[in-house]
Amino acid sequence: MTSNWITTRAWLLMLPLLIVMIAIIGWPLVDTVRLSFTDAKLVGTEGNFVGIDNYVKILSGSNFQRTLITTTLFAVLSVAAEMVIGVLAALLLNQQFYGRSVLRALMILPWALPTVVNATLWRLIYNPEYGALNAALTQIGLLDTYRSWLGEPGTALTALIVADCWKNFPLVALIALAALQAVPRDITAASMVDGAGAWSRFRFVIMPYLAGPLMVALVLRTIEAFKVFDIIWVMTRGGPANSTRTLSILVYQEAFSFQRAGSGASLALIVTLLVTILAVAYAALIRKSAGAS
């Protein structure tokens, strides 16, 4: 068999996938670009070419800027919390204790719970009249009167971050645990003989093993958090007073609630560009840290 034939055969085998990808990803993406330069409506009018008008309006508007800040806050805070709690949980699960395998098995629960069910569950927990959080805090004396956790702009975003963190930290923990189990026992033992304390053992002996897998988890989680839609839509729909409105919610409102397909498309492309910048920056970071260790 010639290498030419092997390459041709590979392309033939990939043909179905490529056709599907072009039809449902490639073409829609190109069409989003086209729409972004028009004032098309979702239904009915094809729209006219308006140049970069949509982009100018969006980038100079306060809506976009505020939403970008909310999204960044959500992504940074929830991912940071997931990373810290996840690594701590993994360090714990790497210790010897009775019931460890059961606890490890339980970690799969939040991950497996569908996102919408998780959002619904926390919405019930935060319920202002009958919710479990209000009841628990009142019964142990930490709270005098019931509060509307999702109804007040001051607490809604934090409440969302807690719900998101609960669902996603176990995944970080499982990834970190797999990495911890790859640390050779004799290395940690040797470092203890050499008198290394707990912190320096973590920093210099264990961390090098964790860094790579954690970096991958960090990248994927940050990109996911930046695109967040489901949990916020179900819990607050971006409210109260738009205090939890993220970029994906804003695109949804623009393109589908207000049916402005043109400016919705421009907004969607701005979000895509931001996600791409994140992904590329992270890829560079990973390559650098892989090269360093």
Place this chain on the structure above:
Amino acid sequence: MERRSLTATIFVYIAALLLAAVILAPVVWLFIMSISSTTDLITKPLRWWPETIDLSRYGVLLSSAANSAGEAFVASLFNSLEVAGMATAAALLVAIPSAWAVSRTPSVGWSLYAVIATYMLPPVALAVPLYMALSWLGLLNNVFGLALVYLTILAPFTTWLMKSGFDSIPREIESAATVDGARLDQILRLITLPLAAPVMATAALFAFLLAWDEFFYALLFTSDQRAKTLTVAIADLAGGRVSDYGLIATAGVLAALPPLIIGLFMQRALISGLTNGGVKG
């Protein structure tokens, strides 16, 4: 095993109990809500365990009497099964040949990276044209249309998982069979695919869970019982004027059961899939 001081041991157990409580409390509470009577759920101070166990809501949701809450729920359950099943089957069908081709022909590998990169795309970047196209094709509010759209998520993902699966099957086995005169289709059918069966099963499970979990496209592209999936039905319940919180919780429990069962029983396969780089969003 290094020796631990008593204080450290006590600390480990306290931390383990705390972690178990954090993980379990919300899930257990969801279940308790589903079996509590409405009066128990709205008394103050709140009861944490129902006076009498009330399983009637499970009956309500799983009954198919016309125009009941159950009818809508059961319809969405079947829609979810259909959409997730069809999308998973279609994704594997296109992913397996391409994953094998990329695994055995490194010179076309760059195309795989192009496919994987699309996984990073926010769904909002495709939503408007997909909506217009489905509307034009008459596939809005249709399980086939939704399954087709789900391929945007499932196809890149399964290709990626299958490719690393094929990478772990030594190509020497295939070349040995070639020397013995086997044709390509025989090699794939009799050697490679049986060896790749566990990876295929993992990929199928992941794909099914992703589709079962999907909400954004389902919210946009479905509007009634003919195609609405479970996630949309539950969001409707949660956001609507339903005053029975127990009913919402019951719907949540039922929707969570298949993935929870898959998660607990397929733990090993899922975790190795997750830690090998496949991460569910």
